[in-house]
Amino acid sequence: MLLNIFNCSPRGERSNTRALARPFVEGFMAGGGEAREYPAADPAVFDAAVEAFGTPSVAMIAFPLYADAMPAAAKAFIEEIWRLRGSCESTRMLFLVHSGFPEETHTRVMKDYLERLAARMGSPCDGVIRVGGGEAARHANSRKPGRTYMRLWELGRLYAERVVLDAAILAKLAGPRRLPWPARLLAPMIVNRLVWDRELRRNGAFDRRRDRPLEAGERP
Known part of the structure; x- marks a missing residue:
């Protein structure tokens, strides 16, 4: 086959x-x-x-x-x-x-x-x-x-x-229909540390992770 x-x-x-x-x-x-x-x-x-x-x-x-x-x-x-x-x-x-x-x-x-x-x-x-x-x-x-x-x-x-x-x-x-509440509390912290922070570091953007969108009329 x-x-x-x-x-x-x-x-x-x-x-x-x-x-x-x-x-x-x-x-x-x-x-x-x-x-x-x-x-x-x-x-x-x-x-x-x-x-x-x-x-x-x-x-x-x-x-x-x-x-x-x-x-x-x-x-x-x-x-x-x-x-x-x-x-x-x-x-x-x-x-x-x-x-x-x-x-x-x-x-x-x-x-x-x-x-x-x-x-x-x-x-x-x-x-x-x-x-x-x-x-x-x-x-x-x-x-x-x-x-x-x-x-x-x-x-x-x-x-x-x-x-x-x-x-x-x-x-x-x-996967489960819904995660138990302890997992819902801990999952965001684990994902941020193991996935997103690693991607930010790999792309040289970790120090700018707290940046926010510009306000109307604001210049970079």
Whole structure:
């Protein structure tokens, strides 16, 4: 079975999307499948990705959510493959959607949208993999795989063997409906220190983290 992964994140190879798709792909290949990756956000690869979607295969469209919305690259890819609707019955559709927020409420509406998209395309939909709290996935230590990595790996292996996504693993990956109140208090401090402060330092902007927008008529 051939799995084509269409990474629609504008970050491409450095994306959290690729970091989250990788363990699924590794598990899928361990289960006997074959996989190919297409960075669909790259204009040089876009046409080849659309052509690959129409071939008999499993097509995984993967992308992040930015403030609960898909990136433009994902929307452009979906609009382009739309012209193939009704003629891709041999393409089984899978989706991987992730959000920086851990609660599953941020990806729930997108799940309904993508399932309806597959139905209107005339393609079998094998499911939507939702991953909460995926903001720092690309920074994870590959030598010490965490729970999310192992769950995605096992999900890929089982899918290669059964052509069905394991419902119990999907539920764990999606995240809780709502974080408990201690986590809601501590999470902002942890995220600010481990993610945002690190990005500010990397871009030489840490000392300006308290800057505010200019008032009307104020000069910099």
